[in-house]
Amino acid sequence: MGGDRKVYTLAEVSQHNHAKDCWLVIEGKVYNVTEFLEDHPGGDEVLLKATGKNASDDFKDVGHSSSARAMMDEFYVGDIDTSTVPTQTNYAPPIQPHFEQDKTSYFVAKLLQFLVPLLILGLAFGVHFYTKSSA
Numbered sequence: 001m002g003g004d005r006k007v008y009t010l011a012e013v014s015q016h017n018h019a020k021d022c023w024l025v026i027e028g029k030v031y032n033v034t035e036f037l038e039d040h041p042g043g044d045e046v047l048l049k050a051t052g053k054n055a056s057d058d059f060k061d062v063g064h065s066s067s068a069r070a071m072m073d074e075f076y077v078g079d080i081d082t083s084t085v086p087t088q089t090n091y092a093p094p095i096q097p098h099f100e101q102d103k104t105s106y107f108v109a110k111l112l113q114f115l116v117p118l119l120i121l122g123l124a125f126g127v128h129f130y131t132k133s134s135a
């Protein structure tokens with residue numbers, strides 16, 4: 001709100017990280033919640049811990065009400081330069097390489113585990129009958 005809509009870097013916002021001067025970054029916007037710390041139903045501690053980073057997920061995880069969202073306008077001081085925020089909220093599922101790999105070698109190993117004892121058995125029988133008939 002107000003006349004000067006500013007774009008801040010995360011480094012700038014991060015300076016305001018204590019009880020007497022507390023700024024938050026939520027969904028691309030910068031909020032000065034210093035005056036709100038004492039009144040926040042979730043307490044000042046969580047807000048102070050959410051400074052210096054993208055607090056969008058923290059904010060969303062709580063499931064804030066629409067009236068909580070409406071209150072935010074009051075504290076809005078500007079926007080964040082998103083290029084200065086290291087981790088975006090886009091969630092990338094972890095890659096599990098050992099499950100995605102080619103399964104051929106695993107299959108061959110299983111096949112051998114099954115065939116080798118059979119081969120040995122067959123060989124033993126073969127030798128047994130061969131030696132018997134030739135004796």
Ligand code: HEM
Pocket residue numbers: 024031033040041042043046047050055058059062063064065066067068069071072075
């Ligand atoms: C400008 C930003 C924020 C505003 C205006 C705000 C406002 C509120 C309001 C009005 C409530 C009461 C419940 C509701 O209406 O949803 C609430 C609860 C809560 N808030 Fe926030 N909040 C803000 C940011 C945050 C952040 C960044 C966090 C987490 C790091 C947080 C954590 C919580 C928690 C844990 C509660 C639950 C309290 C309880 O149910 O006991 N809030 N907030």
